[in-house]
Amino acid sequence: MVTSVSALSSERSAPPRRVALFVTCLVDLFRPAVAFAAVKLLEEAGCTVEVPPLQVCCGQPAYNSGDRATTRAIAQQVIETFEGFEAVVVPSGSCGGMLSHHYPTLFEDDAVMKAKAESLAGRSYELMSFLVDVLGVRTVSAHYDGAVTYHDSCSGLRELGVKGQPRQLLASVQGLRLREMKTPEVCCGFGGTFCVKYPEISNAMVSEKAADIAATGADTVLAGDLGCLMNMAGKLQREGSPIQVRHVAEVLADMGDIAPIGEAERGRPEGKR
Numbered sequence: 459m460v461t462s463v464s465a466l467s468s469e470r471s472a473p474p475r476r477v478a479l480f481v482t483c484l485v486d487l488f489r490p491a492v493a494f495a496a497v498k499l500l501e502e503a504g505c506t507v508e509v510p511p512l513q514v515c516c517g518q519p520a521y522n523s524g525d526r527a528t529t530r531a532i533a534q535q536v537i538e539t540f541e542g543f544e545a546v547v548v549p550s551g552s553c554g555g556m557l558s559h560h561y562p563t564l565f566e567d568d569a570v571m572k573a574k575a576e577s578l579a580g581r582s583y584e585l586m587s588f589l590v591d592v593l594g595v596r597t598v599s600a601h602y603d604g605a606v607t608y609h610d611s612c613s614g615l616r617e618l619g620v621k622g623q624p625r626q627l628l629a630s631v632q633g634l635r636l637r638e639m640k641t642p643e644v645c646c647g648f649g650g651t652f653c654v655k656y657p658e659i660s661n662a663m664v665s666e667k668a669a670d671i672a673a674t675g676a677d678t679v680l681a682g683d684l685g686c687l688m689n690m691a692g693k694l695q696r697e698g699s700p701i702q703v704r705h706v707a708e709v710l711a712d713m714g715d716i717a718p719i720g721e722a723e724r725g726r727p728e729g730k731r
Contacts, residue, residue: 551614
């Protein structure tokens with residue numbers, strides 16, 4: 459059984475401070491700024507952050523495609539890579555859900571690996587949940603001048619209970635005004651391999667999401683999963699929308715000066731994250 463975040467928090471005499479960052483494939487390949495933002499937020503909250511170099515994909519594409527053998531092999535490497543850390547923090551609800559909810563089910567026939575998978579599951583947290591629920595962070599020192607709306611990504615919301623945490627932190631960002639969508643909890647249509655297997659349905663879903671975003675009058679849409687963000691950014695750009703798309707961690711880490719997702723990076727001072 460996977461231990462809940464609230465239960466883990468109550469069991470600890472002090473919150474974990476030596477943490478490992480699980481970067482995720484999409485962040486590594488398409489938006490490294492999300493990882494830098496996560497590190498900045500964690501360090502400002504008093505954590506020592508390490509990024510294990512041998513980490514690989516969480517195995518979610520293989521898992522969603524029914525390839526359990528490949529998923530098990532990937533999971534075993536991930537489990538071994540993150541042994542010894544007090545906490546493993548993931549700036550993605552879907553990858554976080556994979557580690558904390560699905561890994562233990564992969565090793566029902568292997569008691570040793572199942573125990574290791576359950577250990578990792580109990581130490582794995584989505585970034586927003588870790589900051590608010592575990593570390594007790596309530597405010598950030600950031601500024602973002604604009605109206606934003608927030609999309610609740612499916613895995614973060616439904617598997618990990620991430621809903622109020624990012625909104626609580628966004629409320630402390632100077633200059634930011636939150637405008638809620640009518641249906642912030644409705645899927646954007648990405649769903650990993652879903653958008654490849656069912657492109658027409660996926661496009662219909664993201665079209666509805668784009669309309670909901672536009673109706674808020676916000677100039678920026680935020681979320682905690684890069685897959686969803688890339689999907690929404692692609693649709694908004696194809697429609698010619700000026701609405702910017704960003705990972706919530708970037709705004710909370712006061713990195714709102716970087717180019718939005720899907721746009722070419724503007725020049726920045728060397729060495730600045």
